[in-house]
Amino acid sequence: MTIQEAQQTVDQWIHEYGVRYFSELTNMAVLTEEVGELAKIIACRYGEQSWKATDERAKDNGKAALGDEMADVLWVLLCLANQTGIDLTEELQKSIEKKTSRDKDRHHNNPKLKE
Known part of the structure; x- marks a missing residue:
């Protein structure tokens, strides 16, 4: 599944099962909650x-829950992107280009990463 397909799938699910999107502010709070669960x-x-x-x-040292929480974070992020008209495929590509241009030598020259 591509990022664009994921955005479309989430949007379809919301309209079929979720009635409507939560407000952007509510979804930001939910995203924060999900990131906290992942952090734990x-x-x-x-x-x-x-x-x-x-x-x-704790049964499997969180292994099963790790992917589940990552997916929850992604779900809410996809919701926010849909609500705000953001094409995450396009934005991720721009971010990769920005990081490549800005940091292409930075990490290779970081002595902390050579340990």
């Missing part, structure tokens, strides 16, 4: 944070 899994799986005894995601 990463902090427990890869960082020093420990799982709560009642957290079901």
